[in-house]
Structure formats: C-alpha cells, structure tokens
Amino acid sequence: MLQREIPPVDVVGGWLLRMNGSGVAPAESGGMLGYCERWPEQALRLGYWEGKPVAVVVEADGDDWPGFRDWLAQVSVAQSELLATALQVTRWERDHRFCGRCGNATRRLTHEFAMQCDHCGLRGYPRISPCIITLVTHGKDMLLARSPRFPPQRYSTLAGFIEPGEAVEAAVRREVMEEVGVDVGRVSFFKSQSWPFPHSLMMGFFAEAASRRIRIDGEEIVDAAWFSPETLPQLPPVYSISRQLIETHRGAVAVR
Ligand SMILES: [Zn+2]
Incomplete structure (x- = not known):
C-alpha cells in the first residue's frame, strides 16, 4: 500500500x-x-x-x-x-499554478501536497469532492437507476455531491428524494472509495425506503425501478463501490 x-x-x-x-x-x-x-x-x-x-x-x-x-x-x-x-x-x-485569490504564480511545496502563493500567503491543497452513493432497498429489492451518461441497459445506485454546509446523512436523504422521489428511513454507512474522475470521494450507504413509489426527475435520472436479486439488470463494474453495495445486499438477503 x-x-x-x-x-x-x-x-x-x-x-x-x-x-x-x-x-x-x-x-x-x-x-x-x-x-x-x-x-x-x-x-x-x-x-x-x-x-x-x-x-x-x-x-x-x-x-x-x-x-x-x-x-x-x-x-x-x-x-x-x-x-x-x-x-x-x-x-x-x-x-493550480496561479493563486485563486491574487492571481500570482504559486509554487509547489516539497514536503506535502500544497501550492503556496508567496505574494498573499494563500496555500492550496488538492481538491477532494465528497459524494454520497447509496443503494436504496425495500426488503430484498433494490432501487436502481439510469443516468443518461450510462452505457445502454446499465443501471446503478444513486449518487450525488454533498453541498457546502450539508451533513453527509442529509445528503443521502436529499439526493434520493430529488432523483427518485422516495423517502428513506434508516441510513447506514457501508464504506468509502476514492473515485479520481476527477476528484470524488464516494461515501457508500444503504438506505431503507419508506415507500416504493418512484418519481424520477427526468434529467439526472432517465429511468429507475425496483429489482429483485434474481432479476438484476446490467450493473457497474465489480471494482466500483456501487457494485459492491449491490453485491453486499444481494449476499445479505440470499436464501440460506
Ligand atoms: Zn495569492
């Protein structure tokens, strides 16, 4: 490592x-x-x-x-x-070769990832953009959705950026409501993954739906539906946290 x-x-x-x-x-x-x-x-x-x-x-x-x-x-x-x-x-x-405050050239510090402006003193660090990614569940079923950017037939979990000033759990509830119109009850943290396209930090959650009725926004999401573990659509690649959320839920609800 x-x-x-x-x-x-x-x-x-x-x-x-x-x-x-x-x-x-x-x-x-x-x-x-x-x-x-x-x-x-x-x-x-x-x-x-x-x-x-x-x-x-x-x-x-x-x-x-x-x-x-x-x-x-x-x-x-x-x-x-x-x-x-x-x-x-x-x-x-x-x-970030120039200072965002005063416009002068910055220089790279050698002992940490930081760009220093010697003119005004501003120091900038690599940007990391926190995002939530969540698998909404209802019993065994999973709510998966299609973004217009996806390859044909692919469905995935819901995701979105956390807004300035917003708590992570609040972002989960807001994104789910905005994208598919579903209220969620219990929200639980799964794990996180760096996603360098370009600088996201994906924080994965399971969210239990309070109801099944879906109302998509039609812009960020072009289709969304409930899927049972037996009838899943084409999914994101195995290394993605989205797929790991889906596989973890699938494993947890499998008939023993
Ligand atoms: Zn400056």
Missing part, C-alpha cells in the same frame, strides 16, 4: 508511474509500476511503495496506453489507491 510520506528532494529514483491524459504506460513487468534509477526531471514524488520511493510523471498524449478505468479493473485495491492519488495530484498541480 502507498505510504503517504513524500520522499525528500534528494531522492531521485525508485518506482515510476508513467501516465498521459488518458492512460498509464504498462511497465516491463506488465503492471503499472516500473523501476527507474533516475526519475525524469518533472516527476512528482508521491510517497513510498513497498518501502521504495514512488513518483509519477505525466507525458505528452499520443501513446495509446490502457485507460485509467482499464487499470482500475485489474489492479489491487492498494494499487487503485496509488493510481487515484497519482491522477488527482498531477491534475491538481496542473490546474
């Missing part, structure tokens, strides 16, 4: 993750990480992996490397966290 301590600047080599705007270069081993005695100049130090320093470098687009989601589908949970970190930190550094 990624040890979250940034190697000092005199550390100049170790594991290297090479990525571009769409994917990650396969290393000689076939995995994501290659070993490199001397990192390229623009490499960004991330931490330590298996006791050795690890960095990421962003190269120009052009090479047709396997996409980020392809990698997430095949790597371990620990490696997916490393990839999520690399993606979010590199994009944040690219997008």
Whole structure:
C-alpha cells in the first residue's frame, strides 16, 4: 500500500508511474509500476511503495496506453489507491499554478501536497469532492437507476455531491428524494472509495425506503425501478463501490 510520506528532494529514483491524459504506460513487468534509477526531471514524488520511493510523471498524449478505468479493473485495491492519488495530484498541480485569490504564480511545496502563493500567503491543497452513493432497498429489492451518461441497459445506485454546509446523512436523504422521489428511513454507512474522475470521494450507504413509489426527475435520472436479486439488470463494474453495495445486499438477503 502507498505510504503517504513524500520522499525528500534528494531522492531521485525508485518506482515510476508513467501516465498521459488518458492512460498509464504498462511497465516491463506488465503492471503499472516500473523501476527507474533516475526519475525524469518533472516527476512528482508521491510517497513510498513497498518501502521504495514512488513518483509519477505525466507525458505528452499520443501513446495509446490502457485507460485509467482499464487499470482500475485489474489492479489491487492498494494499487487503485496509488493510481487515484497519482491522477488527482498531477491534475491538481496542473490546474493550480496561479493563486485563486491574487492571481500570482504559486509554487509547489516539497514536503506535502500544497501550492503556496508567496505574494498573499494563500496555500492550496488538492481538491477532494465528497459524494454520497447509496443503494436504496425495500426488503430484498433494490432501487436502481439510469443516468443518461450510462452505457445502454446499465443501471446503478444513486449518487450525488454533498453541498457546502450539508451533513453527509442529509445528503443521502436529499439526493434520493430529488432523483427518485422516495423517502428513506434508516441510513447506514457501508464504506468509502476514492473515485479520481476527477476528484470524488464516494461515501457508500444503504438506505431503507419508506415507500416504493418512484418519481424520477427526468434529467439526472432517465429511468429507475425496483429489482429483485434474481432479476438484476446490467450493473457497474465489480471494482466500483456501487457494485459492491449491490453485491453486499444481494449476499445479505440470499436464501440460506
Ligand atoms: Zn495569492
């Protein structure tokens, strides 16, 4: 797993993750990480992996490397966290080269993920956007919905961003009401997962519906329905927290 301590600047080599705007270069081993005695100049130090320093470098687009989601589908949970970190930190550094308060150039601090404005003193950190993702249940049944962005036939759990000033549980109830018009009773936390597209932190919940009547909003959601564990539609990939919510519920209600 990624040890979250940034190697000092005199550390100049170790594991290297090479990525571009769409994917990650396969290393000689076939995995994501290659070993490199001397990192390229623009490499960004991330931490330590298996006791050795690890960095990421962003190269120009052009090479047709396997996409980020392809990698997430095949790597371990620990490696997916490393990839999520690399993606979010590199994009944040690219997008925060100037101070959002006074407009002067910022500089990257070397001992933590932070951009410092020496003109006004503002310090910026990588943005993480908390989201709720929830499986609404009624007995054995699961409420799944389709966003217009989904591949054809796919259904998933409900999700949405937490608003400024809002409690997480309140966001669960609000999103479910807004998207499918259902009141929920008990809400219980499942687990969380970083989702680096571009910088979400998905917090997974089970929510028990107080009634079955669905009223979709027609914009964020184009269809929603109750499904029994025996008649599920096409689902999101197994590495997604959405799928894990569904499989966990399915396991819990299976006839013993
Ligand atoms: Zn400033």
